[in-house]
Amino acid sequence: MKTKAVRLYGKEDLRLEEFELPQIKEDEILAKVVSDSICMSSYKAAKQGPKHKRIPDNVNENPVIIGHEMAGEILEVGAKWQHKFKPGQKYSIQTALYYEDGPLGVLSAPGYTYPNIGGDATYVVIPRDVLVQDCLLTYDGPGFYPASMAEPLSCVIGAMHANYxxxxxxxxxxxxxxxxxxxxxxxxxxxxxxxxxxxxxxxxxxxxxxxxxxxxxxxxxxxxxxxxxxxxxxxxxxxxxxxxxxxxxxxxxxxxxxxxxxxxxxxxxxxxxxxxxxxxxxxxxxxxxxxxxxxxxxxxxxxxxxxxxxxxxxxxxxxTSGGNKDDMAEALDCLSKGLDPAGLITHIGGLNAVAETTLNLPNIPGGKKLIYTHKKLPLTAIDDFAEKGKNDPFYADLANLVSKTKGLWNLEAEKYLLENAPEI
The missing domain is CATH 3.40.50.720 (NAD(P)-binding Rossmann-like Domain)
Incomplete structure (x- = not known):
């Protein structure tokens, strides 16, 4: 299957490319990515390139897909994991693997280290490293953006649990x-x-x-x-x-x-x-x-x-630096039970906006920048929807939908975007 993804080749070298994913092995899973939130950690990785501890030294020859606050849907499950996962399940991923056999040992992490998995892609192959660590976590709640917010929420949860x-x-x-x-x-x-x-x-x-x-x-x-x-x-x-x-x-x-x-x-x-x-x-x-x-x-x-x-x-x-898989599981449970993280999100964009947004993240005001990876959209502040809507019915409709929730992103707006925004 072909995927489109933003890949890191070196310091400040991010490229949106299309390439062929390998056929999954019996201990891997093929998945669709729907949403990914851009994190300051991705900015740091892009600014440092191979000097970053989680980025391989040969990234110029074997680029990695960036992004780790991802949510999507499982498409195909390798034979060894069919007892636990099935097509159609929604998921998020705990990216800090602590897995000694990963490409960079315990520093390995999707969104930094792997060529075929990262949040800023349309389709990915979830590797054995993620699965054996129980870091692929299913999400039973509504929509996709809450699951993309599970990783940052897990960091907060981990911090609370770490106090003593x-x-x-x-x-x-x-x-x-x-x-x-x-x-x-x-x-x-x-x-x-x-x-x-x-x-x-x-x-x-x-x-x-x-x-x-x-x-x-x-x-x-x-x-x-x-x-x-x-x-x-x-x-x-x-x-x-x-x-x-x-x-x-x-x-x-x-x-x-x-x-x-x-x-x-x-x-x-x-x-x-x-x-x-x-x-x-x-x-x-x-x-x-x-x-x-x-x-x-x-x-x-x-x-x-x-x-x-x-x-x-x-x-x-x-x-604390991030949450562990228990924190991530707690985050997903909270989200499934109705905790709405929409207040974190201030901007919406498509996969085409990822490279520029990531490299300029500290200079873009507001909160989380949420990317819908199958869509082609400029990064746009939710507060600017109404103004853009004066000339574009798509943004006028989004402005109307978010007005129902005090200007916050919501499930109805996400559904409308997924059904009506142009494909990448």
Whole structure:
């Protein structure tokens, strides 16, 4: 079967090409990709090329398909996996394999390492590496875009599970956030921050009583507050506070005041910025845990940490890089049960828009850029649908559909796009 895919040949060298996929083996699966969300990790891979730890050194001769926040439909199942998978099932993939026999050992990952699988393609071959690690996960919910958001949501879930606390007199680590505690998410209204707010408030097993979300941009804060309202959080048992720290003379003092003077049990830093991390450290409660969530690009990145509090106030620090397959399974379960990640998505495009979007991702404002891989569409902000609709009925219809959900992407809009957008 022929596929069209965006392949990486080297540093900043992305090419949209058509080529023949090999016939699947008995331990492989042929699948259709429907949607893929472009991640900053793909930008980093494209900027670094073979210097990236997950990109093979010979990528110039054996290019790899990029993209890893993918969702689609299984088409054909090799004999060895017919007991578990069948054509017609929808799927997503956990890309961090931790599989020693992969092309790059434990660093192997679809979207970085493999020539025939990646999210920015029309059709792919899911290799044995993915299957033996249980990293092909079926999705039973509606539509496709929620499953594309499962990977970023799994990163948030993994971060929550990675936090830890202790009890006086005991050195046993109690994993997870404090149930009924106080939580702060700093620089928290970007795409991943929105995913965190959504997950935290929707959790049934444990959640904080207070959630404070900060940023330094009023527009981004207002968008977050419009999507995830204070009233909605209150209905789910959480006092939600949005705070622009740029307009506060002493942000640490203000944040402590909001906490009632106790500080926060769980603090997440969602930007690799030293002042944000230092602010997070300064507002920890006794036995508080700071989770450095945002991945820096500078290997020498550092920030100050109060080691007096580490010793006398039992404060902790941890960090996570992605979620594992259990986190991914939990994400898909949450999505199947109605958690809608549409608030993360701000742009829609086709496969033709992938290369330019990926290479310029830091310069494109907004949240997640969602690609429908069988379609030919320019990358377009959802907020611009109405304006484009003045001259194009297709965008006028999309604008009408998203207006039903406060300007957010939705299942009805996705269905219309899949039925009416031009093919790539």
């Amino acid at each position: 606390h202790t009890k006086p007199g005991s050195y046993m680590h109690q994993m997870e956030i404090v149930d009924g505690g106080k939580m702060a998410i700093l620089a928290g209204v970007g795409p991943m921050g929105l995913a965190a707010i959504n997950y935290v408030v929707n959790r049934k097993d444990r959640k904080p009583s207070l959630l404070v979300v900060t940023d330094i941009d009023d527009v981004r804060l207002q968008r977050a507050a419009d999507i995830f309202t204070v009233e909605w959080a209150k209905e789910n048992g959480i006092e939600l506070v949005y705070l622009n720290t740029a307009g506060v003379e002493n942000p640490v003092e203000k944040l402590k005041e909001i906490s009632g003077g106790t500080g926060y049990n769980d603090v997440f830093a969602f930007a690799p910025v030293a002042p944000v991390i230092e602010q997070a450290d300064a507002i920890l409660a006794f036995d508080g845990c700071l989770n450095f969530f945002a991945g820096p690009t500078n290997p020498d990145f550092s920030a100050k940490l109060n080691f007096y509090n580490v010793h006398y106030a039992a404060t902790h620090i941890t960090g």
